[in-house]
Amino acid sequence: MFADRINQLQTFATPCYVYDRSLLAATLEAIRQEVCGHDNYHVHYAIKANANPAVLRQIAAAGFGADCVSGGEIRAALEAGFPPESIFFAGVGKADWEIRLALETGIGMFNVESLEELEVINEIATLLNIRAKVSFRINPDVSAHTHAHITTGRAENKFGIAKEHMVDVIHQAQSMASIDVLGLHFHIGSQLLEMDDFEALCNRINELQLTLGEAGLHVDNINVGGGLGIDYDEPDAHPIPDFQAYFSTFTKHLQLREGQRLHFELGRAVTAQMGTLLTRVLYVKHATEKQFVIVDAGMTELIRPALYGAHHRIDNLSAQADSEVAEGNADARNESVCYDVVGPICESSDVFAKDYSMPETRRGDLLAIRSAGAYGETMASTYNCRSLPDTHII
Numbered sequence: 001m002f003a004d005r006i007n008q009l010q011t012f013a014t015p016c017y018v019y020d021r022s023l024l025a026a027t028l029e030a031i032r033q034e035v036c037g038h039d040n041y042h043v044h045y046a047i048k049a050n051a052n053p054a055v056l057r058q059i060a061a062a063g064f065g066a067d068c069v070s071g072g073e074i075r076a077a078l079e080a081g082f083p084p085e086s087i088f089f090a091g092v093g094k095a096d097w098e099i100r101l102a103l104e105t106g107i108g109m110f111n112v113e114s115l116e117e118l119e120v121i122n123e124i125a126t127l128l129n130i131r132a133k134v135s136f137r138i139n140p141d142v143s144a145h146t147h148a149h150i151t152t153g154r155a156e157n158k159f160g161i162a163k164e165h166m167v168d169v170i171h172q173a174q175s176m177a178s179i180d181v182l183g184l185h186f187h188i189g190s191q192l193l194e195m196d197d198f199e200a201l202c203n204r205i206n207e208l209q210l211t212l213g214e215a216g217l218h219v220d221n222i223n224v225g226g227g228l229g230i231d232y233d234e235p236d237a238h239p240i241p242d243f244q245a246y247f248s249t250f251t252k253h254l255q256l257r258e259g260q261r262l263h264f265e266l267g268r269a270v271t272a273q274m275g276t277l278l279t280r281v282l283y284v285k286h287a288t289e290k291q292f293v294i295v296d297a298g299m300t301e302l303i304r305p306a307l308y309g310a311h312h313r314i315d316n317l318s319a320q321a322d323s324e325v326a327e328g329n330a331d332a333r334n335e336s337v338c339y340d341v342v343g344p345i346c347e348s349s350d351v352f353a354k355d356y357s358m359p360e361t362r363r364g365d366l367l368a369i370r371s372a373g374a375y376g377e378t379m380a381s382t383y384n385c386r387s388l389p390d391t392h393i394i
């Protein structure tokens with residue numbers, strides 16, 4: 001999809017993010033197709049994956065709700081046009097001003113992570129004379145097959161309320177003046193590709209619903225969080241995640257009670273593939289052991305490789321274009337070379353790829369770091385006094 005747009009891309013100053021509006025539209029439509037037969041399914045986009053205003057407006061216009069983890073995200077969601085009642089607010093450390101903002105703007109749900117937090121929400125809601133709608137985030141103690149830094153549903157993680165405390169916490173909440181208990185919330189991790197992990201979550205929720213029933217309790221909302229992964233190796237083969245497999249896992253394995261609504265909070269699966277970090281090669285450095293491709297983007301624009309050891313596919317768009325023009329003649333860059341692709345930041349972890357095979361690469365080449373639409377721009381920093389990256393919607 002990018003090779004034929006090289007002339008347009010060449011005009012952009014680098015580093016910058018490029019977002020593909022039509023791929024985002026196709027992804028949103030693929031989700032809609034899967035949930036449209038289920039009136040009780042509601043998908044909330046997890047704003048933290050990509051909070052670019054144009055991206056948010058497109059997702060809001062497609063009828064999705066929003067999942068927020070800060071007051072700033074609640075503001076961004078409201079500005080983009082998400083209806084307040086479709087906005088859910090999660091996070092282990094909600095500050096008083098954020099709770100006040102959420103109550104005053106009439107968001108749909110607090111996903112509460114501790115009894116201590118619940119008490120503060122009740123106090124503030126009572127002062128404002130507003131009822132707070134809450135779900136409890138229960139730590140299901142389910143382990144998921146993903147990077148240790150992005151699993152969230154194990155007993156040792158900081159997230160959620162221990163499942164053993166669920167009934168007790170709900171009883172305490174019911175005695176509070178300004179709290180309405182509306183549901184249970186779960187989120188087991190991110191970049192999950194094995195449906196078995198979601199099936200394990202369903203089985204755990206089924207058990208917990210039995211426990212609730214035995215205690216004479218019922219909730220109207222079940223929220224299974226997000227976490228569906230994407231194909232970082234072959235983004236062109238799989239530009240849209242397998243939403244059919246994902247949603248059908250819940251349809252098949254989750255035993256909902258009469259009238260229960262089911263909420264999903266997808267982030268990465270919605271925006272990762274539509275984003276590319278464009279960067280230019282500054283130098284190809286021939287060192288003693290290795291050849292380094294030094295690019296003008298770094299961990300300041302995309303920190304995932306440095307933070308989680310993540311791998312992103314890197315395409316040399318200039319080499320692809322040369323090969324098309326020069327088919328068969330000497331300018332074609334048919335030979336593959338093994339490079340370390342690194343950024344300019346003064347940190348040894350500022351590496352996009354090690355021992356990465358690419359066509360022979362030259363100063364000035366335009367590279368596309370793929371699948372960068374989630375947890376890319378939102379995690380950018382100004383470390384080394386750099387500017388935040390530009391973005392282009394194409």
Ligand SMILES: *Cc1c(COP(=O)(O)O)cnc(C)c1O
Nearest residue numbers: 046187190226227265266267268
């Ligand atoms: C981050 C997060 C999500 C989204 O996760 P993805 O892996 O991007 O789908 C959903 N819910 C909660 C509570 C989160 O913290």
